[in-house]
Amino acid sequence: MDNVQIMTGNTAAAIAAKLCNIQVVAAYPITPQTSLTETLSQFIESGELKAEYVRVESEHSALTVCISASTVGARVFTSTSSHGLLYMHEQLHWAAGSRLPIVMCCVNRGVGAPWSIFNDQQDSVAQRDTGWIQIYCRDNQEILDSVIQAYRIAEEVYAPVMVCYDGFVLSHTMMPVSIPDQKAVNSFLPPYKPHTVLSVENPYNINPVIFPWLRENAEGIICDGYMEMRYKLQKALDCAREVIVATGKKYAKLTGRNYDEMLWRYKTDDAQIILTGMGSIAMEATAAVDQLRKDGVKAGVAGIRVFRPFPVNDVRKAFSKAQTIIVLEKDISYGYEGALCSDIKAALYGTGINVPVHNFIAGLGGRDVKVREIFEAVQQSLQEIAAGKESNKTIWLNCRK
Amino acid sequence: MHEIIWHGRGGQGVVVGAQILAEAAYLQGFKGVTSAPTFGPERRGAPLTASTRISDEPIRTFSQIEFADIAVVLDSSLLGVVDIQSSIKEGGIFIINTNLNPGQIKIKKGLKLACIDAAKIALKHRLVKEGAPIVNTPLLGAFARASNLISLTYLEQGLKWKLSPQVAAGNILALKEAYEQTIIIEN
Numbered sequence: 001m002d003n004v005q006i007m008t009g010n011t012a013a014a015i016a017a018k019l020c021n022i023q024v025v026a027a028y029p030i031t032p033q034t035s036l037t038e039t040l041s042q043f044i045e046s047g048e049l050k051a052e053y054v055r056v057e058s059e060h061s062a063l064t065v066c067i068s069a070s071t072v073g074a075r076v077f078t079s080t081s082s083h084g085l086l087y088m089h090e091q092l093h094w095a096a097g098s099r100l101p102i103v104m105c106c107v108n109r110g111v112g113a114p115w116s117i118f119n120d121q122q123d124s125v126a127q128r129d130t131g132w133i134q135i136y137c138r139d140n141q142e143i144l145d146s147v148i149q150a151y152r153i154a155e156e157v158y159a160p161v162m163v164c165y166d167g168f169v170l171s172h173t174m175m176p177v178s179i180p181d182q183k184a185v186n187s188f189l190p191p192y193k194p195h196t197v198l199s200v201e202n203p204y205n206i207n208p209v210i211f212p213w214l215r216e217n218a219e220g221i222i223c224d225g226y227m228e229m230r231y232k233l234q235k236a237l238d239c240a241r242e243v244i245v246a247t248g249k250k251y252a253k254l255t256g257r258n259y260d261e262m263l264w265r266y267k268t269d270d271a272q273i274i275l276t277g278m279g280s281i282a283m284e285a286t287a288a289v290d291q292l293r294k295d296g297v298k299a300g301v302a303g304i305r306v307f308r309p310f311p312v313n314d315v316r317k318a319f320s321k322a323q324t325i326i327v328l329e330k331d332i333s334y335g336y337e338g339a340l341c342s343d344i345k346a347a348l349y350g351t352g353i354n355v356p357v358h359n360f361i362a363g364l365g366g367r368d369v370k371v372r373e374i375f376e377a378v379q380q381s382l383q384e385i386a387a388g389k390e391s392n393k394t395i396w397l398n399c400r401k
Numbered sequence: 402m403h404e405i406i407w408h409g410r411g412g413q414g415v416v417v418g419a420q421i422l423a424e425a426a427y428l429q430g431f432k433g434v435t436s437a438p439t440f441g442p443e444r445r446g447a448p449l450t451a452s453t454r455i456s457d458e459p460i461r462t463f464s465q466i467e468f469a470d471i472a473v474v475l476d477s478s479l480l481g482v483v484d485i486q487s488s489i490k491e492g493g494i495f496i497i498n499t500n501l502n503p504g505q506i507k508i509k510k511g512l513k514l515a516c517i518d519a520a521k522i523a524l525k526h527r528l529v530k531e532g533a534p535i536v537n538t539p540l541l542g543a544f545a546r547a548s549n550l551i552s553l554t555y556l557e558q559g560l561k562w563k564l565s566p567q568v569a570a571g572n573i574l575a576l577k578e579a580y581e582q583t584i585i586i587e588n
Contacts, residue, residue, distance in 0.1 A: 006424050006434065139461075169463045173437040174420055176427055176459075283461050370464045 003179045009170035012140045012177045013079065013105045013163070014039035016147035018049045019185040020103075023074040026054040026065035030084040031117045032167035033107040037079055059084035063091035063104075070100040071206065073197040075151065078102070081167055082109035082123045089127065092160075096131025096233060098207060101154030101161075101192070103147065104132075108279070108330070109167040110365040118366020119167040121278065125307075125331035125339050127162070131233050133240055134307040136278035137165040138264070140177045142305075145257055148180070152189050152247045157240045159233070164307075166280040166330075168366065180255055188254050237309045244306055262311030263318060264303045267293070271300030273382065274319055277328035278304045278340060281362065281369055285328055288374035297382065304340060315347040324385055325357045326378055328369075328397075332361050337394045356391035362398065373398050402433070402456040403550060404466045408485055409475030409537075412445040414530075417563065418473070418537030419451035422544065425551050425559030426455040433460035448479055455550065471548055474498060475519070475536050486512065496543050498536050503586050514586045515547035517579050526575040538572045542579030553580055 007015070013036050017025075025044070027037040043049035054069075056062045059080050066076040080088060085106055095102050106124045110116040124134060133153060137143045143165050150161040165171065198206060210226045217223050224232070241262065248259030266286040268274060273292070275285040282303035292299040302318040304311065319325060329338040336342065341359035348354075358381040363369040377397055385391055405422065409415035416438045423436035433456035439449045452466045468490045477499040479485065486509045489495055495512050498519035508514045523534035541556050556576055561569045 004427075006420070006427055006436075139459075139463075166463075168437075173435050173463055174423060175435045176432075280463050284464055287462050368465045370467060371462055372467070 003181070004176050005179060006174050007140065007177050008035065008172050008174050009137075009140045009143045009165050010036040010107065010172070011039055012144040013147055013165075014043065015179060016144040017077045017103075018043050019180065019182060020077075020148055020151045020189055021075065021186075021191070022049070022051050022077040024052050024054065024066065024069035024076045025078065026056055026062040026069070026076070027078045027080065028056055028059045028062045028084060030059070030081045032109060032119075032171045033079050033081040033084070033105070036105060036107065036171070040077070059087040060091060063088045063095060063102075066102050066104075067091060067095050067098060067100060070095075070102050071098065071198050073192070073194045075192040076102050077104070079105035079107065081107045082111055085123045085127060086111065089130070092127055092130040092132060094207075095160045097229070099158040099233070099236070101151070101158055103150045103154055103161050103163065105143075105147065106162050106164045107167045107171045108164055116365040117167075119169050120330035120364045120366065121164065121166070122331045122364070124162060124164045128308060128339060131159065131237065132308065133157075133159055133161040133237065133244075135161065135163050135305060136307060137163065137170065138280060138283040138303055138305075140170055140173070140175050141257070143170065144177055144179065145251065145255065145259065148185060148189065149244075149247050149251050149259065151192075152250075153240065153243055155192050156243050156247075157236045158195070159236050159240060164279065169280045178255070184254050188251065240309050241311065244309075259305070261314050262304075262306040263314045264305055265318060266301040266303070268300035268302055268318060271298050272321070272323040273297060273299040273326065273378065274322040274324070275299060275301045275326045275328060275374075275378065276304060276340070276344065277301075278307060279330075281328050281330060284369055284371055285374055287371040288378065291371065291375045292378060295379075297378075299378065307340070310343050310347065312347045315344060316351055316353070319344070319348060319353055320351075322353070323355055324382065325355060326360060326381060327357060328360045328362055328374065330363045332364070341394075356385045358385075358392075359394045360397045361394060367398060369397065402454060402460070402462070403471070404469045405453040405455070405471045405473065406466050406469040406488065407451040407453070407473045407475065408479050408483060409449065410445075410479070411443050411447050411449050412531075412533070413475045414535055414537035415449055415451045415475060418475070418540060419453045421537075421541060421556070421559040421563050422453045422551065423455070424562050425541075425555040426453070428558050429551055429555040431455050431457060433458050435460050435463065437463075448483055469493060471496065471544070473540050473544060475540060477501070494547050496540060496547050498540055503584050508586075508588050510588060512588055513547065514588060515543050515583050516586075517543040517583045519543070519579060522575050522579050522582070526571045526578070528571055528575055538575050539579035542576040543583040546580045546583040547585055553577060
C-alpha cells in the first residue's frame with residue numbers, strides 16, 4: 001500500500017536517509033539545507049533512527065567525520081549547500097580518492113560574491129571533477145528515490161554520490177511523495193559490508209604519500225602509484241553507468257517508478273526540438289513543451305538525471321533525431337558556456353549530429369524561471385535559427401544586459 | 402491547474418494555510434498539489450506570500466505564480482502596500498479578511514470578491530497565538546465557499562492532519578462558521 005505524504009524536498013531526503021538505516025550523520029547548518037539535518041536530528045533524538053549525529057564546527061569537518069566513519073565501516077550521510085559545499089572541496093576529493101561510499105545531499109544554492117541564499121546549481125556543478133557521482137532530481141519524489149538508490153550505487157562501485165536538488169524550489173516546496181516501507185527498502189539495500197575496514201584489531205596506514213611510480217610494499221607486492229589509483233577511480237565512474245541503470249531497474253521493480261535511464265524523457269519520440277537541463281528547470285521545461293506543442297512545435301525534454309558519470313550513450317540516443325537542441329542550465333563556466341552544454345556537444349561530436357545548440361543560462365541566484373519565459377525564449381531561438389542566424393549561442397535568460 | 406496566492410504578514414499562518422489547502426486538495430483526489438512559502442528569509446510582520454497549486458495531474462511547474470486564479474489576503478492592511486488585484490487572472494477570486502462592508506472595498510471589474518471577518522471568528526473560537534487572532538483557518542472556510550473547489554469535509558481532514566485534536570476542534574468550528582458568513586460579490 002502506498003504511503004503518500006505531502007512534504008518538502010528536505011523532508012523527503014531526511015526520510016530517505018532514515019529508510020537507508022544510516023549510522024552516522026555529520027552536518028553543519030546552512031540555508032537551504034538546514035531543515036534536512038534538523039529533521040534527521042529529530043529522528044535520532046526520538047529514537048526512530050539509531051544513528052550517531054556528530055555536531056561539528058564546519059562543513060570541512062562534517063565531511064571529514066563522514067570520511068572517518070565510512071573508513072571504519074559505517075553507512076554515513078551528510079548534506080550541505082553552496083559555500084558549505086565549497087568549504088568541503090578538499091575533502092570531496094579525499095572522499096572520492098579514498099573510494100568511500102558516502103552519500104551527500106547538495107541542496108543547490110548560488111555562490112557568492114555577491115552573497116545569495118537562493119537557488120542555482122553553480123555549487124555542485126563546480127564540484128563536477130572531484131570524482132563524485134552526481135544525480136540531479138526533478139521533484140521531491142525523485143529526491144527520496146535518488147537517496148535510496150545512491151547508497152546502493154555508492155556501495156557497489158565504491159564511489160561517493162552527491163544527490164543534488166534545487167534549493168527552495170524543491171527543498172521548501174511541499175508536494176506528494178510516496179514513501180516505500182522499511183522492509184522493501186531493507187530488501188533493496190542490505191546492510192553495508194565494506195571490503196576493508198580500519199579497526200583497532202587491524203590497524204594500517206591509509207592514504208600515505210604516494211609516489212609517481214609503482215612501488216613494492218613491505219610484503220613485496222608491487223602496489224599502484226598515484227596514476228593507477230586515479231585510473232581506477234575513473235574506471236569506477238565509467239562502470240558506474242551500468243550499476244546506476246541496473247539499480248534504477250531494480251528500484252523500479254520495488255516501487256513502480258522508472259529509473260532505467262540516466263536521463264528521463266518527455267515527449268521526445270517525435271521531437272525535433274529537444275530541451276535539456278538538470279533538476280527542476282528541466283521539469284519546468286516539460287510544461288513549456290506542452291505549450292510549444294499547442295503551437296505546432298514538435299518539442300520534447302530529455303532531462304539529465306546523472307551528470308557524472310556523464311550519460312554519453314543516452315545523450316546520443318536521445319538527441320539522435322533532434323534538429324535543434326536547447327540546453328537550459330543554472331550554472332556557467334565563466335569565459336565559455338554552461339557546463340552541461342559543453343558536455344552535450346562533446347557527447348555528440350563525431351556522431352554526425354551537428355545541429356544548432358542554444359544554451360540558456362537561467363535562474364542564477366534564484367531568479368525565477370517561468371514556463372512562459374522558456375516558451376518565449378525557445379520560440380525566439382527557433383526564429384533566429386530558421387533565419388540562419390547564430391546556430392551556436394549562449395543566451396542569458398531574463399537578464400538585464 | 403488552479404493557482405492560489407496567499408498574502409499576509411510573517412507570523413500570521415500564511416504558509417500553514419497554503420499547506421493545509423494543499424493537503425485537503427490531495428485528500429479530495431487532486432493528484433497534483435504543491436505549496437510553497439516565499440523563497441528566502443522571513444521576518445515577523447513583513448509582507449509575505451505563499452502559494453498553493455492544485456491540479457488533476459502531478460504538478461511540473463515550480464516557478465512562482467505570476468497570475469493567480471485566487472488570492473487570499475490575511476491582512477487587509479496589505480491592500481495599501483501590495484497591488485494584489487492586478488496579479489489575479491480575469492474572472493479570478495479575491496478573498497479577504499476584513500471587517501469592512503464589502504461595498505467599501507474597491508475591486509477590479511471581472512473579479513469575484515469574498516469578504517469574511519476572519520479575526521472576529523478566530524477570536525470567538527479562541528484561536529489566538531501570541532496575542533493575535535489566527536485567521537488562516539476562517540479564510541480556508543471562506544475559500545471553500547467562494548471557490549467551490551475544495552469541500553469543507555477535506556479541509557476539516559486537512560486541519561486534523563496538521564493540528565492536534567484539541568486545537569483542531571476549535572479550528573473546525575471556525576472553518577464552518579466562516580463558510581456560512583462569507584459574503585460574496587460578483588463584480
